[in-house]
Amino acid sequence: MRLKIVEIADRGVPGKECLHLAVQTSVNLNFYAVFDTVRIGGGLISQFPRRAYWFQQQEVSAGDRVILHTGPGVNSFVKGEYGGTTFFFYWGLASTLWDEPSSCAVLLEVCQWQTSPNADGLCEET
DSSP: OOEEEEEEESTTOTTTOEEEEEEOSOEEGGGEEEEEEEEEETTEEOSSOSEEEEOOSOEEOTTOEEEEESSOOOOEEEEOTTSOEEEEEEOOOSSOSOOSTTEEEEEEEOOEEOOSSSOOEEOOOO
């Protein structure tokens, strides 16, 4: 996977809770979605995600960071002084997601999708 979950920061803190992702290889974020779900034991996660966030189209490069805030805000980015860019995205929720110990985020690479009637998506060639 070209993105990696680094941590969930400030769990359960309104206005601060966020998911930190590291970009390992250049990619367009619109091929990634984050699901809010729970661990059910034995290393398993629930097959019924509670919420989903599908990133908008945004090219990112290796070494960049992506921060997904659960609360409201305006998407933005900041170029690093020594290289790399940090991209900030906002889920826009009124409450936090990951305040319980069993709560977790799942990052999915969505390489193909189909909608009705025919607006298909396809991952870039690797």
